[in-house]
Each structure stands twice: as structure tokens, then as C-alpha cells.
Amino acid sequence: MQELRSKAVIICGTTASGKSSFAIDYALKNNGEIINIDSLQIYKELPIVTASPTKEDLKKVPHHLFNFIDGKDEFSVGKYLSLAKETADEIISRGKLPVFVGGSGFYISAVLNGLHELPEADIKIRNKVSKMTNEEIAKELEKNTPEVLQKININDRQRLSRAYEYFLQEGKSFLSAKENKRLGALPYDFEIICVSRPKDEINERIEQRIYQMLDDGMEQEIKNFLSLNIPEQRTISKADGVQSFKKYFDGLITKQEAIQEMIFKSKHYAKRQRTWYKHQLPENTIRKELIG
């Protein structure tokens, strides 16, 4: 006999696809509560830039895991996964439906499939590795676990560094880690809805939304954020628009150029999301084209 699993829903879609308002409607109709599954809306510092839910949204239906992590703190999919499980279990215990909403493919994959059993990144080791050049890291990997270099491009700084960090922590090849079983997949019966819109429409909505963000006080928000001096390497600092506006504040480019750069970055992000959703989501995903 198969155990009876609780139901849960994941609603994903590219940036500016309208997934958030779709999700609110969905939650209202299905006795649901919304759980964030977006890697940047997790942080509290940039609600406007990250298009986090508005006060009006929050009034309509309960939202969880939005804008609560301090940008200077380290965060990870692993941490997200346990928070997500806790939150969803609690929602289910109250007889409600968990409705995950967000665009981060990596997080969605973790929720659905779990993560390989391996230790979290160690900040001390990461800081040490961060001082090395790609060539130096590659040389060390070549010496110790040469097979990982077949899989990782030498320019792919992040994966290169992660593989070497893992070696330093565990003394083993990062590839062997991927043979470990996956743990922590959330034990629910998932319905996955991937919303989309024609590409031209997404592009237009991206532009419109950025002008709306400007009206909503994005410039001041970014200024405040920059005054916190959170390192540029942190993901929160790489939210689309932040570095572009920093260049504008520093007098390196015009405001119009900063806006244009932010638009380009957002379009690139949407592109990467499309690729991910096309190839990485499970077969039974419901693909839904939104209109209007």
C-alpha cells in the first residue's frame, strides 16, 4: 500500500510572468497559503528590487518565508529546504494547502528531489579558496581529483571553487559526492504548475515593472542597501539592477544606462529560467500560458 501523501503545489514561471498574482488567486480558491521559493525574496533588504509581495498581497492570503533573512548572513538551498519543510508541515497541520511560488529552479529541484548527502559549504574554507585564481584551483584539483575537471569548465569559478572546497572538507572527489543518495525531498504529492507568456510580452512586462519599481522608490532602496556594505560576491548584491545602479551612483554611467542594463539582466535571467523549466521540470508539470 502506498502511503497517503499530503498535497502541495508549486507555481513557477519566469520573472515578470505574473506567477505571484496567479498564485494568490490559486491559494484563495484552494484554501492555500503561500510559501516563497525564490532565492532572493528570502532576503529582507530589497523588497522592491526583488518584486516581493506587496502589503495588499499579504492581506489577501498568508505568505511565508519572504523577506526575513539578513542579507549579510550566509544562506543556502540546504537551509531553505529545512525551513520549507517546517513551514509546509505547519500549514498542512492546520488543514491548509501549501502553495510554493517562485522562480528559482535550483530551489524547486531541491524541494522535489532533495539534495545529495554532503556537508554545507564551510565559510572559512570558502574564504581561503576565494583568494586563489581559477588556474591555481584547477591545478590543485588536477593533482587530487582530476576527473572533476572533465565536468567543470575552468572558467566556471563557482563550480570549480565548490568542487575544491568539497575536496578540502572531505578529501574526496566532488563527483563521488553526487553518487550519494538524495535527502530531504519534501514528502508531498506535488502538483507543479509552470506559468508562461509569450516572450515579447515577458520582455515588455520586465520593462514596465522596472519603471514601476522606480516609481515605488527603488533608487532609495538600493542606496540604503549599498550603505550596508554587504560584499558584492553575495547573491543578494547581484540582484538584477543593484550593480547597475551602483555604477550610476558612482557616476560611471547615466541613469538611463543603468535602467537599460537592469532590463538586459532581467531578460537574461528570464532566458535562463525558460531553459531550466524546459529541461529540468518533471514530465507531469502542468504548463499554463497566461493571457492578459
Next chain:
RNA sequence: GGCCAGGUAGCUCAGUUGGUAGAGCAAAGGACUGAAAAUCCUUGUGUCGACGGUUCGAUUCCGCCCCUGGCCA
């Protein structure tokens, strides 16, 4: 109207001492296992402004015309 500088990829420009061209950005496709809005990989034929001339051969030299800036009338 005169002089000067330009007109080369969707954009900004480089280049060809005459043998039909290449960067950045954009665009398209792809990868992805605790940093993921991250990180990375692949993809460049375009009447080289139009028309004539010289030449085996012109985007390159010459003439003329058109367009865009700037300066002078």
C-alpha cells in the same frame, strides 16, 4: 552655400598599405546538486551609404551624389 569629421552586424565602434571583414554589447541555443536573480559553454554573410571611374579585382583609391554631426558664412 563653404570647410572639416563621419556613414561597416540590431547598437557602439575597430579594420582592410586594394584580394569582399571582427570586437564589445544585444540576440539565439545550452549546462546546472548547499553562492542559483549565481556561475559557465556554444553561435557572427553584413548590398562595408548610392551610383560611376581606375584596376584582373574596390568596402579600401578617385569622382559625383545622398545622409548625420561640428565649425564658418
